[in-house]
Amino acid sequence: MAFEYEKYLRMEKMPHLWCPGCGIGIVLKAMIRSLDNMGWDKNDIAFVSGIGCTSRAPGYIDCNTLHTTHGRALTFATGIKMAQPAKHIVVFSGDGDATAIGGNHFIHACRRNIDITLVVVNNNTYGMTGGQHSPTTPIGYKTSTTSFGNIDPTFDICLLAKAAGASYVARSTVNKGKILEKYITKGLENKGFSVIVATANCHTQFGRKNKMGDPISARKWIESREIPLDKARNMKAEELYDKIITGEFISEEPEKTFWDNYNHSTQEYTDAYQTIIEKAQKSKDGESK
Amino acid sequence: MKKSVRFYSGAELVAMAAIDAGCRFFGGYPITPSSEIAEFMSIMLPKVGGKYIQMEDEIAAMGSVIGASLTGEKVLTATSGPGFSLKQENIGYAYMAEVPCVVCNVMRGGPSTGLPTALAQSDIMQAKWGTHGDHPVIALTPAYLEEIYEMTITAFNLAETYRMPVMLLLDEVIAHLSSAIDLPDKEKLVIKSRRKPTVTPDKYYPYDTAYGDVPPMANFFEGYRFHVTGLSHDKTGFPTTDPELVQADQERQIRKVSSKAHEIFDYESYLMKDAEIAIFAFGSTARAARVAIDNARKMGIKVGMVRFRVLWPLDEAEVLKVCSRSKAVIVPEMNMGQLSTIIEKFTADRTKLVKINHVGGVPIHPTDIFNEIKGVN
Ligand SMILES: Cc1ncc(C[n+]2csc(CCOP(=O)(O)OP(=O)(O)O)c2C)c(N)n1
Ligand code: SF4
Ligand SMILES: [Mg+2]
Numbered sequence: 005m006a007f008e009y010e011k012y013l014r015m016e017k018m019p020h021l022w023c024p025g026c027g028i029g030i031v032l033k034a035m036i037r038s039l040d041n042m043g044w045d046k047n048d049i050a051f052v053s054g055i056g057c058t059s060r061a062p063g064y065i066d067c068n069t070l071h072t073t074h075g076r077a078l079t080f081a082t083g084i085k086m087a088q089p090a091k092h093i094v095v096f097s098g099d100g101d102a103t104a105i106g107g108n109h110f111i112h113a114c115r116r117n118i119d120i121t122l123v124v125v126n127n128n129t130y131g132m133t134g135g136q137h138s139p140t141t142p143i144g145y146k147t148s149t150t151s152f153g154n155i156d157p158t159f160d161i162c163l164l165a166k167a168a169g170a171s172y173v174a175r176s177t178v179n180k181g182k183i184l185e186k187y188i189t190k191g192l193e194n195k196g197f198s199v200i201v202a203t204a205n206c207h208t209q210f211g212r213k214n215k216m217g218d219p220i221s222a223r224k225w226i227e228s229r230e231i232p233l234d235k236a237r238n239m240k241a242e243e244l245y246d247k248i249i250t251g252e253f254i255s256e257e258p259e260k261t262f263w264d265n266y267n268h269s270t271q272e273y274t275d276a277y278q279t280i281i282e283k284a285q286k287s288k289d290g291e292s293k
Numbered sequence: 294m295k296k297s298v299r300f301y302s303g304a305e306l307v308a309m310a311a312i313d314a315g316c317r318f319f320g321g322y323p324i325t326p327s328s329e330i331a332e333f334m335s336i337m338l339p340k341v342g343g344k345y346i347q348m349e350d351e352i353a354a355m356g357s358v359i360g361a362s363l364t365g366e367k368v369l370t371a372t373s374g375p376g377f378s379l380k381q382e383n384i385g386y387a388y389m390a391e392v393p394c395v396v397c398n399v400m401r402g403g404p405s406t407g408l409p410t411a412l413a414q415s416d417i418m419q420a421k422w423g424t425h426g427d428h429p430v431i432a433l434t435p436a437y438l439e440e441i442y443e444m445t446i447t448a449f450n451l452a453e454t455y456r457m458p459v460m461l462l463l464d465e466v467i468a469h470l471s472s473a474i475d476l477p478d479k480e481k482l483v484i485k486s487r488r489k490p491t492v493t494p495d496k497y498y499p500y501d502t503a504y505g506d507v508p509p510m511a512n513f514f515e516g517y518r519f520h521v522t523g524l525s526h527d528k529t530g531f532p533t534t535d536p537e538l539v540q541a542d543q544e545r546q547i548r549k550v551s552s553k554a555h556e557i558f559d560y561e562s563y564l565m566k567d568a569e570i571a572i573f574a575f576g577s578t579a580r581a582a583r584v585a586i587d588n589a590r591k592m593g594i595k596v597g598m599v600r601f602r603v604l605w606p607l608d609e610a611e612v613l614k615v616c617s618r619s620k621a622v623i624v625p626e627m628n629m630g631q632l633s634t635i636i637e638k639f640t641a642d643r644t645k646l647v648k649i650n651h652v653g654g655v656p657i658h659p660t661d662i663f664n665e666i667k668g669v670n
Contacts (some may be wrong), residue, residue: 017531047516052360063520063531068513070363071522072356073386079353083360083368084513086344087318091364091514109356112349277344284339 012036012046014066021060025219027178027204031125032061034184034202035094041189042092049092052081054106056098057131057206075106078113081120089119089274092192099126100138103159107139114168114197118273121191121198124161127206135209142246146213161201162253169270171196173253177203177226180250187252196272203230203248301476303441303468307397307461308333309476310445311369314484316395317343318366320357322350322376325409326465327399330371351376355383355396362392363521365512367449367486371397374407377416377423384458385424386523388546391500391510393452393487395445397461399468400627402654411654412465414576414627420460421605427543429550431557432460432605434575435467438474444602450485451557455549456507462604464577464627466656494518499530500542506549550606558608561600564590568597570669571619573612573636575601578625578657585662594670604632613639621669625649625657645669 013036022028039049049067053059055074062069072080077095085093102110102124113120129147130136137147139159146153165173172194174187184202191198205211205222216222226248233251236244301309307330311319319334331347338345344361348354351372358368372380377398387394402408403415416423420432431451435444445461452459490497490509499519501508508528511517524532525539533539550557564586565571574582579600589596599615601607616622616639624633624646633648640646647665651657 047514047518050513063522066518068363068518069520070360070513071520071524072359073382073523076352076356076383079348079356079383080360080363082346082348082353083318083320083357083362084364085360086346086357087361087364087366088514108349109353112353277339277346281339281342284336285342 007037007040009033009036012039012066014064017064020064022057023208025205025207026057027127027202027206027223028058028061028125030178030181031123031184031202031204032064034181034188035096035123036065037185038188038192039094041185042192044092049094050081050084051094051096052077052084053096054098054101055132056101058096058098058125059101061096075101075104076109077101078106078109078120078122082113082116082118085118085120085274086277089278093120094192095120095122097122097124098131099124099128099140099161100130103139103161103164111164111168114165114170114199116273117169117171117196117270119195119197121188121194121200123188123191124199124201125204126161126201127204127210129206129210131206131209135206135213141210145210147210148213160249162199162249165199166253169197170199171254171270172198174199175201175203175248175250175253177230177248177250178205179223179227179230190252196270300471300473301438302329302471303438303463304329304399305333306438306441307371307445307463307468308337310442311395311449312337312341312343313479313482314367314446314449315486316367316369316449317341318358318361318368319343319345320348320354320361320368320370322348322354322372324351324373324376326401326468327371327373327376327397329468330397330399334369351379352383355380355387358394359383359387359390359392362394363513367393367453369395369397371399373399373401374403374416374419375405377419381419381424385426385428387458388424388428389523390521391456391508391546392458393456393510394458395448395452395461396458397463399463399465401465402652408654410465412577412627412656413652413654414464414578414631415652417462417604417628418631420462427547429455429457429547430460430605431455431457431550431603432462434462434601434604436576436579436600436602438467438470438472440602441467442474442476446482446484450483453485453487454507455553456487456510457550460605462576466577490517498528500526500528502528502545506545506552554606554608557603558606558611559603560611561602563598563600565597565599565615567595569619570594570596570621570623570666571615572596572598572623572625572662573601573632574598574625575604575632578627581657581659582625582662584659585666588659588663589666589670594666596666596670607635609639612636616640616644619644621645621647623647623649623662623665623669625662627651627657
């Protein structure tokens, strides 16, 4: 039987505002299928976003939906999760939203290992505001603010998430919808902070300025740069420059190297807070006499 | 129940009153002179099963309280000048999305890092105009420890009643003051909570004006599955750019407070009956003014005070009444004249306006005010 996307969509809000062929749709599709894999009640899910093309996703999803301020989605999501630890919180962010204006919140959500699943749609640009360069625009590429080629070095969002303490980190691209679905599902299953990066095409803004103004050529460009993690392990740094390394950066069975284990023993945050409640209720500290 | 008497600090009273008002979530970021409120909340909240979180900055703190409030919690954040500035974008979000929350600002000298540990009343305009765009505003300005407790409860009640952020503006000296006070009987407290929808989810609109200017608010996770955005929206909560709908929504949001301004506005009238000279003051400067007035009265000078307990919304008719029957008004404040610029609108030429503006971090002394009273008499 065909998958019923309508079950999770607010069909009355269609047509959506994304450009035809935009990569965000594929990521949203993978998200919906992942939610369905979990079998959760829609009433128990909060779908949160910041500002940007990616961040318009919650408006189309039939859950408790929250479209916040630019970069701040994780802060609102943290408040929701703290107040209602048994509920399921997912966040959709653009690369600018998550790692530029929201970069501080991003690393701190990783550090707390709070049980939220963040999906970053990385289209290497600020799609919504007209294609300016973002912290993931590769060096040399043109955007509306780097007409002579970008000189700003990029973040690797997965390495950043891993270093900051996220407990599940993976990346795939819009060319691999099924794999995206698998990673997002694993993120939702993970009791802790999960980051799934979906490399996506913004052919309208980023593509157009770099000779790939249609969805097909923009996705071919993504395909040509993808290197699976296993293969990347045997490659030299200079060969990996400008590549999209895909795979699971941290999963339940990580390669047990020292650095993988180091600093990744963090308890999930709302569980940890529960121990504080128990301690506080036993203690006499600060009690009104 | 026996009334309890012991020493309380202003910061502790904010925390106690918040908990007594039903607050179960605090998101904060430390900043002098407000940090003690966070410290008290970090101990008191888990004891009652509530949640305390220290976020990575004030922007995050503000975001976290809005998120928690959407699940139905009563929420508090506390900060001071620079942190209050950082919160402003998300405070605007809370106005736009109509999310109840209490924002306590223990004021310090500014701009910028200014005078971190000194007294100021520097943010009364930031409380009104700090975020971009137009919105209603409610700001409370307690002057005594008893009032801190009472008005913190009021702040929560107003936030819940009007579905919006409410500002609790404290002077540093009042937050740090410690004294033995009588607390009201908890059983007698009036505690209000937001109006929840009575309709089933299929008939629910988060901004349904059929119920008046303050629409009932559903909680997340209770089956309503509604949408919340900071974009201009229609009654369904989804974005709209329809000029008429946007205009009507902005007007309603302003009106929900302006139409009740006379109920919300609150002041103490001190010896105003026969006063020829009026002092307008709030917070700690009002306490100095009171001493000055008592001394001037001893010399037979007819002077009184209007002490604002609620600064915004200001009942302008009341201010005009006082201004038009006074030969002079004096406005002492720990800033460069934020309140007096408002009062000035009502004094026109007929009433002399005297401003006392101290921004050095040292309290305005009763003698400073007394000298001005003598001067205008
Ligand atoms: C405080 C603030 N600064 C700037 C903006 C303008 N703005 C809106 S979306 C955006 C960038 C979006 O880029 P990204 O997060 O990558 O999302 P995309 O549109 O590419 O999906 C910016 C800068 C804003 N809305 N708020
Ligand atoms: S501008 Fe780019 S990111 Fe935005 S909808 Fe169009 S293709 Fe997608
Ligand atoms: Mg982007």
